[in-house]
Amino acid sequence: MEFHEIRYFLAVCQTLNFTRAAEQCNVTQPALTRAIQKIEGELGGLLFSRERGNTHLTELGRLMQPHLEEIMARTRAAKEQAARFLSLESAHLRLGVMCTIGPLRFVGFLNRFRADHPGVELTLTESVPDRLSEALLQGELDVAVMARPDGFDERLRAEPLYAERFAVACAVGHPFARRNAVTMTDMDGQTYLQRINCEYRDLLREQCEARGARILRSYRSEREDWIQTMVAAGMGVCFLPEFSATHPGVVTRLVQDPEVMRTVSLVTVAGRRWSPPLASFIRAIHAYRWPAPAEHQAAGLLLPEDAATAGG
Numbered sequence: 340m341e342f343h344e345i346r347y348f349l350a351v352c353q354t355l356n357f358t359r360a361a362e363q364c365n366v367t368q369p370a371l372t373r374a375i376q377k378i379e380g381e382l383g384g385l386l387f388s389r390e391r392g393n394t395h396l397t398e399l400g401r402l403m404q405p406h407l408e409e410i411m412a413r414t415r416a417a418k419e420q421a422a423r424f425l426s427l428e429s430a431h432l433r434l435g436v437m438c439t440i441g442p443l444r445f446v447g448f449l450n451r452f453r454a455d456h457p458g459v460e461l462t463l464t465e466s467v468p469d470r471l472s473e474a475l476l477q478g479e480l481d482v483a484v485m486a487r488p489d490g491f492d493e494r495l496r497a498e499p500l501y502a503e504r505f506a507v508a509c510a511v512g513h514p515f516a517r518r519n520a521v522t523m524t525d526m527d528g529q530t531y532l533q534r535i536n537c538e539y540r541d542l543l544r545e546q547c548e549a550r551g552a553r554i555l556r557s558y559r560s561e562r563e564d565w566i567q568t569m570v571a572a573g574m575g576v577c578f579l580p581e582f583s584a585t586h587p588g589v590v591t592r593l594v595q596d597p598e599v600m601r602t603v604s605l606v607t608v609a610g611r612r613w614s615p616p617l618a619s620f621i622r623a624i625h626a627y628r629w630p631a632p633a634e635h636q637a638a639g640l641l642l643p644e645d646a647a648t649a650g651g
Contacts, residue, residue: 340381342414344374345407351375351387352404355394430616435464435471435483438536438563440603441583444501445484448627455623459616467536475608481617483606488539497604501629503581505543505599506591510573515592522596527552530575532566533559539601543578546599 343364350360351371361368379386386400396404424430436445449461464471464480468487474480476494484500491497507526509515515525523546531554533540547554557575560566564586566577571588579591580601605624607613613621 340378342411344378345411347371347374348378348386348407349404349411351394352396352400357389357394424615430459430614432459432461432614432616432620433464433479433481434461434620435466435474435480435485437468437471437483437485437538437603438465439534439538439580439583440484440486441580443584444503444582444603444629448624448629451627452620452623456616456619459619468538472606475606481607481614482620484603485606486538486601486603488542488601491604491606494609495606496609497606500603500605500624502600502602504593505539505578505580505601506593507576508567508570508579508583508585508589508591509576510571511588511590512573513576513590515576516590518592520595521592523547523550523552523594524596525552526554526576528555530555530557532557532569532575532577534563534566534577534579535559535561536563537578540578543599546597550596 347360347364347366350363351357354360354363357372357375358368361371364371375386382399382403384399385397386403388395388397420429452459453461464474466474468485471480471483471485472492472495475483476492507515507521515521526547529552533556537543544554555575558566558569563583567586567589569575570577571586578594578599579585581591581593583591585591605621607617607621
């Protein structure tokens with residue numbers, strides 16, 4: 340049975356009059372009668388008894404009424420929920436964020452987006468690029484923010500958001516803390532604390548080796564907080580993206596000779612239609628003015644070609 344047929348049935352239940360029910364549903368009485376007869380044919384029995392102007396529900400009709408009322412109520416609720424979703428009054432968006440991206444760059448944007456779209460509930464999922472890419476393709480995420488040194492899967496669409504330089508993190512009392520910047524050559528002989536989830540760690544190692552810098556590996560961890568705590572304790576140094584949130588006792592000095600950068604991109608699935616909340620999110624993130632590194636402020640947004648070297 341179809342939705343309009345259920346509506347006709349419930350109108351007759353309410354009015355107990357086929358003529359008034361037809362007027363209420365804005366259809367002709369023959370059309371309403373045929374719809375009721377169709378339902379009766381599907382159910383295998385009469386729903387109404389009509390005796391000289393006295394119309395009343397049969398036992399089958401009374402049995403079916405609450406079930407069909409529930410179907411009507413659920414259908415209306417679904418339509419209302421869909422309308423709220425499409426108008427962004429009640430919508431959900433799943434955002435993946437690469438675990439090495441610091442929150443400092445995003446707090447301002449997320450605060451602005453929430454103020455402009457209070458009906459959109461945003462869920463943040465943190466992971467490494469490979470897992471985020473797979474989650475996007477499987478439909479488990481709507482959009483992701485990440486960077487890759489070797490580019491993205493051809494099934495994904497990546498738009499550059501901003502570029503960030505990389506720095507060496509050290510303890511307050513470390514000799515690097517007295518410098519304005521650190522070169523890759525300066526890394527020679529340094530005890531290095533490896534951030535396992537750093538997607539550019541191989542490139543950084545190659546940069547050091549290319550300049551004859553031999554680093555001494557000591558600890559490796561997936562936990563950014565553990566690595567930074569060990570850095571603050573003077574146990575070694577590590578590379579950090581420029582906009583990472585740092586722990587007390589940790590200072591950062593930008594890497595020079597060469598300057599190391601990565602491009603952070605907004606990633607969606609190529610060819611997949613955007614939902615209303617996703618479309619709103621992408622419009623908002625495009626309109627947002629991302630702060631650029633100090634010496635690049637005049638140039639505005641940094642695109643991949645602005646970064647001479649990729650790092651992580």
